[in-house]
Amino acid sequence: MKIFKWGILATGKIAARFAEAINFCENAKLYAVASRTEEKAASFAEKTDAEKYYGSYKELAEDKEVDVIYIASPMAQHYENAKMCLEAGKNVLCEKTVTLNSAQLDELIKTAKEKDVFFMEAMWMKLLPAFRKAKEWVAQGRIGEVRAIKADFSNLCPYDENDRLFINELGGGSLLDLGIYPITLACEFLGYRPKEIISNAYIGKTGVDFDASIVLRYENAYADLCCGFDMENANPAYIIGTKGRIRFPEWFFCSQKVMLYDDNGILTEEFYDPHPCNGYEFEVRHVMSCLERGLKESDLNPTAHTSATQKIADKCRNDWGLVFKGE
Numbered sequence: 001m002k003i004f005k006w007g008i009l010a011t012g013k014i015a016a017r018f019a020e021a022i023n024f025c026e027n028a029k030l031y032a033v034a035s036r037t038e039e040k041a042a043s044f045a046e047k048t049d050a051e052k053y054y055g056s057y058k059e060l061a062e063d064k065e066v067d068v069i070y071i072a073s074p075m076a077q078h079y080e081n082a083k084m085c086l087e088a089g090k091n092v093l094c095e096k097t098v099t100l101n102s103a104q105l106d107e108l109i110k111t112a113k114e115k116d117v118f119f120m121e122a123m124w125m126k127l128l129p130a131f132r133k134a135k136e137w138v139a140q141g142r143i144g145e146v147r148a149i150k151a152d153f154s155n156l157c158p159y160d161e162n163d164r165l166f167i168n169e170l171g172g173g174s175l176l177d178l179g180i181y182p183i184t185l186a187c188e189f190l191g192y193r194p195k196e197i198i199s200n201a202y203i204g205k206t207g208v209d210f211d212a213s214i215v216l217r218y219e220n221a222y223a224d225l226c227c228g229f230d231m232e233n234a235n236p237a238y239i240i241g242t243k244g245r246i247r248f249p250e251w252f253f254c255s256q257k258v259m260l261y262d263d264n265g266i267l268t269e270e271f272y273d274p275h276p277c278n279g280y281e282f283e284v285r286h287v288m289s290c291l292e293r294g295l296k297e298s299d300l301n302p303t304a305h306t307s308a309t310q311k312i313a314d315k316c317r318n319d320w321g322l323v324f325k326g327e
């Protein structure tokens with residue numbers, strides 16, 4: 001069995017969760033971690049049992065032993081960090097939202113192709129068993145034709161001027177941090193090319209969107225989506241069809257449970273599959289499976305999908321007049 005040597009670039013909150021998942025997977029090894037400072041890198045390596053640590057991202061990108069790098073820096077850093085890793089010939093899994101805008105993303109996709117390496121946005125939702133089950137039910141025609149998606153990702157985050165979520169220069173705001181999940185859900189079930197995108201947002205005092213609502217209009221279907229830091233919701237999601245509906249009961253993007261209802265609203269099937277670790281193990285395994293199969297893109301989350309959702313985010317921000325500094 002090949003053991004894949006993972007590198008983690010940046011040592012914040014999600015990096016720690018992802019490290020747990022790597023350590024959980026039998027054919028994965030957390031080989032090296034990198035931070036902007038050596039102290040942080042050393043402390044993170046100790047906590048996560050990483051074999052090596054680096055006090056700069058560049059050293060990680062240049063380590064010949066690394067099979068794949070997971071990028072967990074803030075949104076505004078993804079482009080520069082991913083470009084460096086891809087140019088060094090590394091396979092890359094980059095956190096969502098993968099870049100600030102489509103121009104940056106196109107450049108990364110081009111670089112990955114030129115270097116003939118794997119590149120994927122870490123949209124872990126699509127790899128979770130409950131999400132896959134919903135896809136299977138829809139493919140089997142269990143709810144007829146999909147006519148609407150309703151999804152919300154609202155997560156109360158107390159205001160903190162030092163938190164990347166509120167910082168314009170770091171690509172903060174609810175759209176790129178949270179909204180990308182409901183957008184992806186809608187696209188996955190209604191298609192990646194909506195006819196019309198109508199949105200509005202509350203731009204808070206730091207010049208990023210504190211909440212947003214988005215409608216994606218299709219020929220005979222629509223998606224009604226929202227996201228925000230300034231309120232907490234249970235965050236269910238519905239996939240509504242001509243013969244029934246599917247419900248993710250709460251926190252849809254990481255749900256372990258999904259339910260199927262018929263057209264009388266009667267629950268006909270329930271799927272529950274508790275995560276063996278923390279949910280990120282499905283993403284770790286998926287990436288390794290792609291690499292084993294020699295793929296340069298994920299077959300469940302190809303870059304064409306990422307490009308399409310990034311374009312939707314671009315259109316929303318453009319309509320709101322929200323520009324990131326240095327973009």
Ligand SMILES: NC(=O)c1ccc[n+]([C@@H]2O[C@H](COP(=O)([O-])OP(=O)(O)OC[C@H]3O[C@@H](n4cnc5c(N)ncnc54)[C@H](OP(=O)(O)O)[C@@H]3O)[C@@H](O)[C@H]2O)c1
Binds near residue numbers: 015073077095122176
């Ligand atoms: N998949 C998910 O479920 C999920 C959940 C949360 C977040 N995310 C995504 O993961 C990424 C990171 O989120 P997070 O919540 O882990 O953020 P975080 O806790 O703020 O950590 C970000 C890390 O990035 C590094 N960094 C590089 N340049 C930086 C800069 N100029 N300012 C601040 N930090 C900088 C820092 O690590 P060093 O100091 O070690 O260099 C920092 O610890 C985002 O893209 C976010 O959307 C995904």
